[in-house]
Amino acid sequence: MDAPQVHDRTVDGLRGPVPIREYLPAVPDPAAPPLLWIHGGAFVSGGLDQPESHAVALGVAATGRRVRTVDYALVPRFRVWGPPQLRPSDNRYPAPLDDVLTAATDLMAEQPRIVVGGASAGACLAASAALRLRDRSAQVPAGLILAYATLHAELPPLPDSVRARVRGRHRIGTFTPQVIRRMNLNYVGSQQLLEDPEVFPGGGKLAGLPPVLLLDAAHDTLSASSTAFAGELAEAGVDADHRIVARTRHGFLNRPGSRGFRAGMDDLLGWLDRRMRHS
Template sequence: MGNAGLRIADRTLDGPHGDLRVRVYAPPAGAVAGLVWAHGGAFMHGDLDMPEADWVARSLAGSGVVVASVDYRLAPPLDYRTAGARPGGAGVRFPVPSEEVAFAFAWAAGPDGPAPELTAGRWWLGGASAGGDLAAGASLRLRDGAVPPGARGGAVVPLPRGVVLAYPVTHQALPAFRPELAAKVAALPEEKNFPAAAVRAMNGNYLGHDGPAGSPYAFPGGQDLRGLPPTFIVNSDHDALRAGGEAYASELAAAGVDVAVVREDGTTHGHLNRPDEPGAARSIARIAAWLTTDATVGAAHEPPDRVH
């Protein structure tokens, strides 16, 4: 996947919470698909220059995909692995990043987006880790027509062609492990593990409280998932968050949504942020195939209306 002739430009949108920066990666020979992408970082870290944003976008653009990478606002920093830690510093809470990702999709898939040669039905939505939660939650917003004020001038925003999630956060509380996963998680070093208490603290920091989310768009796991677009999930192998990705895939299938789920062999959480690892290249190839090959994708199904 080459980057020769790749065009990269930063755009500043008049977003729902102020200026919203989006970095657009345009392939040299015209786009066959578009992707709005949200990096990860526990809702509080990450930027457009990290490999999970920049390397992913460059790689996919080399396969003919125009990528709009979203610089969404971040939650306050928190040492979520330490019990009782308090946030230190400024930041935003839900629903700000969720609304920004949905707004960016509405812009990209609209008439003023970065690839006018693409129809609205050729745009995808995706993200990694916490960005996967933002993308999945935004897909629920789009299904329900709950886009932020100002998006597309109030016009109906189309559903994404599909959703691509890499080792996503999906549930407010981490689902239970199956024995195979439990054994792999138990062998992880502390810095690569995500205990259930740490996940709850991270998610509580995103919400701004420890109670129920109060909105189906905060964490898509356990919500009404009917009518969502086809979804492709790439999980890391040795990763506690795989429990959520696999549970979410099962919930999508039970809701009648076309879904494919892959466990990238030998990887740990965040493997797209480590381009030198072979699992990163394999996952990029899988994602590129899904974005550019309709035969692998499936279709959006019932219900006919988008409001639940």
């Protein structure tokens, strides 16, 4: 199969040009909506060359689907230990979300039916973008993909199912509630915004969202957020498929060639084939 064409360009955003990367399949599938894919990195790192962005996009585009990735604004790195420090930055919320919305609305102007997805912090931005599109334009995406997502301002308590998967050695290197709180405070820049129910998708008003794929790592405390969000989606009447990729840790889509990457991509592509095709 021929490799997709890859082009870098920019779209005009609220704060200037937003870099994007287009993946145009050699043999497009006219029944498959484009995917807007958003990398993770705790809101502080990552970019278009990151495997979680580039490798995932290449894999999806190889199946005939157009993909667009976004180099959204990044906030300064934060301290994991010691007194919290918020370094001055114009890139905090809502700048990253605005960049994602710019890329989404520009793509929807060409092809109104798109799927929006992301990993980790990028999944938070994907879900937030879907909610903003629902509320501001009444034009929701056709589907939403959230991989090992952080969706709540505070990490929810670990349910028994997650606690059982992060016992012993599987707990090493996982996220604590304190780290997630610092990461999210660093993203929004103030305690007031951290407590604003409109900022993070978890705990928000979710009715009207499209079908959702929640793709989780087995040994990842962030699965508590996806698990809670799956329950919130069910209460809101939103169709959600929550899948756990066995024997994986957080960030498995950032490790091309690994068993976890292949299994995660199989789940992602299978869901797109089943749920996101024109009849």
